[in-house]
Amino acid sequence: MPVTVESFDSADEAARALAASRSARFLGGGTLLMRAVNDGDQSFDTLVRTGDPALRQIRGEGDGIVIGAACTMAAVAAHRDLAFLAPVARVIGGPAVRNMATVGGNLFADAPYGDFTVALLALGARIDFVGQGSRGVEIDEFLRDRGRQASAPVRSVTVPRPRDASAFRFVKVSRVKPKGISLLTIAAFLPQSGGRLRGVRVAYGAMGPLPLRATAVERALEDQQLDAATLDRAAAVACEGIEPRTDALASGWYRREVAAVHLKRLLAGEGR
Amino acid sequence: MASKPLQFRLNGAEKAVFTRDGENLLDVLRRGIGDLTPKQGCAQGTCGTCTVLVDGEPQLSCLTLAETVEGRQVTTTAGLAQGAELHPLQKAFMDNFAAQCGFCTPGMLMAAKALLDREPSPTREQVIEAISGNICRCTGYEPIIDAILDAAQARGARQYG
Numbered sequence: 083m084p085v086t087v088e089s090f091d092s093a094d095e096a097a098r099a100l101a102a103s104r105s106a107r108f109l110g111g112g113t114l115l116m117r118a119v120n121d122g123d124q125s126f127d128t129l130v131r132t133g134d135p136a137l138r139q140i141r142g143e144g145d146g147i148v149i150g151a152a153c154t155m156a157a158v159a160a161h162r163d164l165a166f167l168a169p170v171a172r173v174i175g176g177p178a179v180r181n182m183a184t185v186g187g188n189l190f191a192d193a194p195y196g197d198f199t200v201a202l203l204a205l206g207a208r209i210d211f212v213g214q215g216s217r218g219v220e221i222d223e224f225l226r227d228r229g230r231q232a233s234a235p236v237r238s239v240t241v242p243r244p245r246d247a248s249a250f251r252f253v254k255v256s257r258v259k260p261k262g263i264s265l266l267t268i269a270a271f272l273p274q275s276g277g278r279l280r281g282v283r284v285a286y287g288a289m290g291p292l293p294l295r296a297t298a299v300e301r302a303l304e305d306q307q308l309d310a311a312t313l314d315r316a317a318a319v320a321c322e323g324i325e326p327r328t329d330a331l332a333s334g335w336y337r338r339e340v341a342a343v344h345l346k347r348l349l350a351g352e353g354r
Numbered sequence: 355m356a357s358k359p360l361q362f363r364l365n366g367a368e369k370a371v372f373t374r375d376g377e378n379l380l381d382v383l384r385r386g387i388g389d390l391t392p393k394q395g396c397a398q399g400t401c402g403t404c405t406v407l408v409d410g411e412p413q414l415s416c417l418t419l420a421e422t423v424e425g426r427q428v429t430t431t432a433g434l435a436q437g438a439e440l441h442p443l444q445k446a447f448m449d450n451f452a453a454q455c456g457f458c459t460p461g462m463l464m465a466a467k468a469l470l471d472r473e474p475s476p477t478r479e480q481v482i483e484a485i486s487g488n489i490c491r492c493t494g495y496e497p498i499i500d501a502i503l504d505a506a507q508a509r510g511a512r513q514y515g
Contacts, residue, residue, distance in 0.1 A: 085376035086356070089421065109419065113399050116417040119376050120397040129376065131419070156411070176487015177465065178405050178412040261486035 085119055086128045096132035097212040097235050106130050108235045110187030111154060113179055114195075130235075137186075137212075137237065140164065146208075147243055151186025151236040155198065158185065166250045167241070170201040170269070173254045176261045186236040190228065193288045194331060197254055197267045199225075200287035203295065204269035205250065208240040225292050249273050253348050254287075255340070257331065264288045265332040266341055268296075268348050272308065279303050284345075289326045289337060298322035299345065308349065317346040362423045364389065365433025373420040380404045380415035383430065391431035391460050395489075402488035405461040406430050412468045412487075431460040434467070443467060446505035447498070454492035461488045466502045475506055 088106075090096040100108050106128035109115050115129060137152035140161050147163055158164050159171040159180065174197055175183055188198040189209070203221050210218035211234040218240075224231055244250045252269045256262025267287030272279055282303045284296040298319035306312040326337035357372040364387065371386045380397075383389045383406070395401035397416045404416040407429040434441035440448070443463050453459045462485055469476055469484035476484070481502045482495075490498060 087358075087375045087419065087421065112417045112419055112422075113414075116378060116419060117398050120378065120416060129419070131422075133422075175399075176402060177468070177484060178402060178414045178487050179399060181408075181411045181413050182417065260483055 084127065088128060088130050090130070090132045091134065093132050093134040093137055093212045093235060093237065096130050096134070100130045100235060101233060103128055103130075108232070110152060110184040111182035113175070113183045114187055114191060132235075137235075139238075142243070143240065145242055146240045148238045148240045149185050150238050151184060153185050155180035155183050155185075155188075158198075163243070166244055166247055167198075167201060170198055170252050170254075173260075174198060185239055189224065189236060189239075190232065193291055193293075193327065194264045194329065196293060197264055197287050200267045200285045200293040201250075201252055201269040202239055202241065203285035203293045204252075204271045204283045205241045206271065206283055210237045210240065211235065212237045222295070228292070244271070245273070248351065251348050251351070253344055255344055263331060266337055266344060267293075268341075268345055270348060272303070272349075274308070278305055278307055280305065286324070286341070288331075289321075289324055289341065291327070294324065296320065296324070296345075303349075313346050313349050316349060317342040320345045358421055360421055360424055362425060363427045365429055366427075377420045378416050379406070379413075379418040379420045379423055379428070382420040383415060383428075389430050389432050392464075393457060393460055395457065400489070401458070401461070402465065402485075403458050403461040405464045405488065407464055407468055410468065410471060412465050414487075429464070429467070431463050434463065441467075442508045443470070443502065443505045446501040446508065450497045450501035450504060452494065452497040452501035454490075454494045458488055458490045458492075462490070462498055466505070469502070470506055470509070474509055476503070478503065 088099050100106050105126050107115055107126045109129045109131040137150045139150045141148050155171040155174045159168045188196055207221045208218045209224045249272050254264050255266040256264055269285045271283040273281050282300045284299045285293050286296055287293045299316045302316040302319055320342035321338045326334040328334040356375050360373045361370045373382055383392055392406050392415050393403040395403040399414050399417045404414055405412050406415045409426050443466050465485045465488050481499050
């Protein structure tokens with residue numbers, strides 16, 4: 083397939099090349115775009131890439147941690163400041179995929195992929211872009227208009243550092259162990275203050291075309307103590323306002339049936 | 355379509371080739387250089403039989419843009435044996451009948467090599483995790499896992515290569 087590859091030393095140069103062409107895509111680790119190239123995808127004719135080391139940095143910034151867009155899942159899993167995200171990175175693909183797939187690329191993965199982005203959505207990550215002096219966007223806004231966001235390469239994602247390790251929880255439900263495609267992913271950010279949940283965010287993956295917030299669950303949890311009654315109320319509204327999709331892995335009906343069970347176990351801190 | 359020069363080390367030997375724009379590493383290895391040990395299965399990153407090591411870490415060569423390995427070390431199954439002497443992993447695969455149809459074998463070997471280079475005495479769970487991205491459609495996983503564990507044990511007697 084005729085595809086042109088434009089390689090640049092700096093991310094800024096790559097951003098300018100990407101902005102100049104509507105039929106160009108920004109190449110991260112290749113697990114999505116090289117797959118499309120091999121498949122003969124005609125929706126783009128140019129791949130723009132950079133090896134800029136600035137996109138591979140992981141650093142603390144105030145209460146948050148900035149993860150460069152080109153960081154691989156293996157890099158995330160191995161970084162000591164990102165121990166809370168390691169269980170997420172470790173269930174994405176197999177070892178070879180984790181050496182290639184990037185944090186930035188995961189933002190553009192369609193269901194049933196994109197498990198890392200589910201975690202980022204629950205954590206309320208901020209997405210920053212290369213160049214443009216942009217201030218970045220909240221991940222909710224990013225996902226609402228992902229097509230338009232693709233015109234500038236993602237520079238980094240910034241996540242809050244959970245004060246308490248148990249405040250962030252994640253489960254990927256798949257049929258094949260240890261590596262399977264997600265039929266449901268749940269990420270929950272459950273900060274507590276004075277014994278009550280404050281600022282709860284719960285996100286699902288593979289329950290729609292893109293990761294989405296479980297807003298009814300969040301309302302059921304907010305300002306509550308994480309006790310048995312709260313768990314029941316949250317589980318009762320697990321799929322409120324959500325139409326889970328049917329694909330080769332599971333029917334929408336099945337996803338709806340099991341989502342409440344997995345949500346309740348996750349909130350209760352039970353292993354699967 | 356533009357051709358680009360590419361230089362890297364393949365199994366310790368310097369290689370200089372021309373790649374087509376958008377060409378993946380698997381095609382460069384097989385068509386450009388003639389190393390037919392990495393196989394093309396799905397070309398979608400699902401089956402793992404194209405697994406090679408880039409700077410010692412497993413990658414899927416079918417999804418690796420060839421020019422990204424410029425100046426790097428690539429290892430394939432062709433680089434395992436030393437002359438007539440098989441690599442301990444290859445010998446263990448033979449002894450354990452770990453190759454049935456054989457199509458997944460090169461990917462399994464490279465995934466296993468990456469594991470043993472990092473973790474010389476892996477647990478069974480670590481072996482299962484290490485080959486989790488490699489599909490054996492004969493479903494012959496048990497002999498493959500046994501072979502990798504045996505190769506790790508054989509290392510106890512002499513230095514693993």
